[in-house]
Amino acid sequence: GESVGLHLPTLSVQEGDNSIINCAYSNSASDYFIWYKQESGKGPQFIIDIRSNMDKRQGQRVTVLLNKTVKHLSLQIAATQPGDSAVYFCAENWGPTQGGSEKLVFGKGTKLTVNP
Amino acid sequence: GAGVSQSPSNKVTEKGKDVELRCDPISGHTALYWYRQSLGQGLEFLIYFQGNSAPDKSGLPSDRFSAERTGGSVSTLTIQRTQQEDSAVYLCASSRRQGYEQFFGPGTRLTVL
Numbered sequence: 001g002e003s004v005g006l007h008l009p010t011l012s013v014q015e016g017d018n019s020i021i022n023c024a025y026s027n028s029a030s031d032y033f034i035w036y037k038q039e040s041g042k043g044p045q046f047i048i049d050i051r052s053n054m055d056k057r058q059g060q061r062v063t064v065l066l067n068k069t070v071k072h073l074s075l076q077i078a079a080t081q082p083g084d085s086a087v088y089f090c091a092e093n094w095g096p097t098q099g100g101s102e103k104l105v106f107g108k109g110t111k112l113t114v115n116p
Numbered sequence: 117g118a119g120v121s122q123s124p125s126n127k128v129t130e131k132g133k134d135v136e137l138r139c140d141p142i143s144g145h146t147a148l149y150w151y152r153q154s155l156g157q158g159l160e161f162l163i164y165f166q167g168n169s170a171p172d173k174s175g176l177p178s179d180r181f182s183a184e185r186t187g188g189s190v191s192t193l194t195i196q197r198t199q200q201e202d203s204a205v206y207l208c209a210s211s212r213r214q215g216y217e218q219f220f221g222p223g224t225r226l227t228v229l
Contacts, residue, residue, distance in 0.1 A: 103164065104149075105161070109157075
């Protein structure tokens with residue numbers, strides 16, 4: 001997989017199914033990870049985050065899993081709905097840049113299509 | 117409260133012209149970020165402001181790009197002598213502080229003809 005990249009650029013599921021979106025990240029020192037959802041014509045919207053001292057975190061219908069051993073992140077969406085159709089981005093906090101800030105490095109995204 | 121707002125939502129300009137893009141962050145958020153998103157791509161970090169500290173400009177692609185943040189609130193991203201490759205959606209985000217969730221605005225779609 002690519003650095004903070006996604007194994008599948010597109011994912012098509014049936015309404016009611018569970019969806020799993022995967023992400024590989026490259027920086028073993030990253031300590032914070034976020035999943036964003038971006039609908040057409042809108043800015044990314046926060047879904048869920050996880051810090052590196054955890055391996056699982058659950059939200060409403062979403063679960064993020066973090067496997068630091070293989071540097072893998074996944075987003076699970078339960079009972080996927082048509083409103084979940086969007087592009088999903090994972091992002092990792094790379095820590096200080098040359099300028100000293102902490103920046104998020106984003107993957108290219110997976111387009112999720114939910115069929116009714 | 118209101119989220120992050122950006123203006124204009126769309127901007128079409130001719131090659132060689134200067135453009136200014138505006139971002140109003142969430143009130144009280146001390147960190148502000150600019151990103152660029154090309155068609156079908158992820159987000160590319162451009163610049164970061166934190167309070168009154170000097171901005172982190174390490175992501176700016178060339179010296180034609182600059183940004184400022186006045187009074188610790190509103191930010192303006194300026195692109196001088198625009199080129200066709202500058203065409204993209206420019207997204208602004210703010211967070212209550214560095215290392216925490218970033219809230220994004222709707223973006224400005226820039227088209228350079």
